Amino acid sequence: MVDGPIISARDVDFFYGSFQALKGISLDMRAKEVTALIGPSGCGKSTFLKLLNRMNDFVPGARLSGEIQVSGRSIYGPDSDPVSIRRLVGMVFQRPNPFPKSIYDNICYGPRLIGARKKADLDIVVEKALRAAALWDDVKDKLGKSALELSGGQQQRVCIARALALGPEILLMDEPTSALDPIATAKVEEWIKGADLSIVIVTHNMQQAARVSDHTAFFYMGSLVEYGPTMEIFTRPREERTENYITGRFG
Amino acid sequence: MTGASFVQELDSLRLSLIAMGGDVLSMVKAAVEALLAGDEERARAVIARDQDINAQENQIVDRAIRLIAMNQPVAGDLRFLAASLRLATELERVGDLGSNLGRRVLGLAKLGREGAVVGQTPQELTRMAREAAVMLEKAMTAFSSRDSALAEEVLTLDDIIDDFNRQIRRLVLGLIYDNGRLAAWGLEIINTSVHLERLGDHATNLAEEVIYVTKGKNVRHKY
Numbered sequence: 001m002v003d004g005p006i007i008s009a010r011d012v013d014f015f016y017g018s019f020q021a022l023k024g025i026s027l028d029m030r031a032k033e034v035t036a037l038i039g040p041s042g043c044g045k046s047t048f049l050k051l052l053n054r055m056n057d058f059v060p061g062a063r064l065s066g067e068i069q070v071s072g073r074s075i076y077g078p079d080s081d082p083v084s085i086r087r088l089v090g091m092v093f094q095r096p097n098p099f100p101k102s103i104y105d106n107i108c109y110g111p112r113l114i115g116a117r118k119k120a121d122l123d124i125v126v127e128k129a130l131r132a133a134a135l136w137d138d139v140k141d142k143l144g145k146s147a148l149e150l151s152g153g154q155q156q157r158v159c160i161a162r163a164l165a166l167g168p169e170i171l172l173m174d175e176p177t178s179a180l181d182p183i184a185t186a187k188v189e190e191w192i193k194g195a196d197l198s199i200v201i202v203t204h205n206m207q208q209a210a211r212v213s214d215h216t217a218f219f220y221m222g223s224l225v226e227y228g229p230t231m232e233i234f235t236r237p238r239e240e241r242t243e244n245y246i247t248g249r250f251g
Numbered sequence: 252m253t254g255a256s257f258v259q260e261l262d263s264l265r266l267s268l269i270a271m272g273g274d275v276l277s278m279v280k281a282a283v284e285a286l287l288a289g290d291e292e293r294a295r296a297v298i299a300r301d302q303d304i305n306a307q308e309n310q311i312v313d314r315a316i317r318l319i320a321m322n323q324p325v326a327g328d329l330r331f332l333a334a335s336l337r338l339a340t341e342l343e344r345v346g347d348l349g350s351n352l353g354r355r356v357l358g359l360a361k362l363g364r365e366g367a368v369v370g371q372t373p374q375e376l377t378r379m380a381r382e383a384a385v386m387l388e389k390a391m392t393a394f395s396s397r398d399s400a401l402a403e404e405v406l407t408l409d410d411i412i413d414d415f416n417r418q419i420r421r422l423v424l425g426l427i428y429d430n431g432r433l434a435a436w437g438l439e440i441i442n443t444s445v446h447l448e449r450l451g452d453h454a455t456n457l458a459e460e461v462i463y464v465t466k467g468k469n470v471r472h473k474y
Contacts, residue, residue, distance in 0.1 A: 207323050234325045236467025243326045248254065 006031040012066035036213035043219040053089035090163030096155035098147035133161035153184020282352035294356035304346030311339040368432040379415035390457040405458035412451030
């Protein structure tokens with residue numbers, strides 16, 4: 001942990017081939033806070049999210065300029081290693097995607113990949129991760145059951161626990177509740193609000209951004225239009241484009 | 252989240268508030284004229300209008316709450332709806348004061364009929380009544396034209412009204428001190444002055460809401 005911002009982007013331009021998806025993004029995110037990225041489809045918010053743990057590395061023709069630092073270290077520098085970055089910066093996706101394995105094996109998947117073998121150690125990791133994801137009480141008696149038998153909200157929390165098992169400092173969440181019903185959504189949101197780590201969440205649900213985040217960034221056509229405390233963005237945004245978007249008067 | 256019908260309903264609520272403000276303003280102006288002319292008939296007509304103002308308040312508050320519940324408004328829409336709830340209540344209270352002024356007119360007329368000793372209406376009260384009506388009119392204009400500069404001007408006018416109230420109180424208490432038989436009349440005059448002073452306070456509150464809606468700045472309890 002460092003004193004400065006946990007994530008710092010400076011003059012980030014990003015291209016898919018000749019298409020410029022992000023234009024000069026500069027933004028600092030604070031540790032242990034929830035930062036929401038909002039904006040219409042195609043505005044660049046998910047692209048920006050994926051840059052934070054180098055998920056765009058696999059996209060052919062993708063090109064980045066500018067700098068992104070996580071905990072003070074450049075994640076696109078020549079010495080940086082995508083695998084260790086992804087241990088530091090976990091990710092949860094739109095649809096719950098547990099592996100077709102037991103709950104226990106889902107949570108152990110990452111730790112085993114990096115060499116954890118002892119059952120006693122793994123038991124501790126599993127309990128800690130499931131407790132942190134507010135799922136322990138629901139599943140402690142059926143850890144051997146397939147994760148696919150759980151409800152949608154529980155499956156998404158298995159995915160959160162699976163990401164947490166590697167002890168990340170940051171969790172990226174790409175529309176984590178868009179495939180969930182309102183009750184499951186409320187549980188995941190409660191977890192986000194109480195989580196003891198830095199979270200960056202992309203959401204199309206404006207009320208969700210207002211409910212769970214400390215800071216909100218509004219993206220439009222690849223640019224960062226406004227970034228500030230969520231309370232201010234949703235009660236008195238500075239920019240007219242932000243006001244028009246969040247009040248549904250766009251276009 | 253929001254559609255064209257929500258925007259239309261916001262506009263319609265705005266117009267209802269402007270209409271309520273217009274009714275309240277004309278009520279206060281009529282009350283002031285009735286006061287200055289000692290016109291009992293007019294005063295009764297003012298008092299009779301209060302019920303309609305109360306009904307308008309209820310209707311506006313119900314609509315604002317429904318719009319909040321159904322649309323989860325944010326930013327300017329949220330500020331407007333939150334302010335609508337307060338504006339409707341402020342306007343209703345202004346209506347009450349108009350009606351109270353009407354009652355003072357009737358009270359003063361009754362004293363005259365009963366042959367009580369009455370003094371001359373102080374010049375300060377006449378000026379205060381006119382200033383208070385102007386202040387209210389400016390606050391309503393600031394709301395209907397979303398004019399925060401005019402709202403800021405309204406905030407500076409309250410001191411003038413407060414000064415008048417102090418002067419009238421001092422003057423009338425002096426008169427009562429010299430001639431105790433003026434007490435009943437004097438109390439009506441002091442109460443009238445207090446109603447007008449409160450009118451200034453409510454005009455101030457209305458102007459503060461205008462600043463909140465237009466600028467997102469909370470200036471309440473600063474004036």
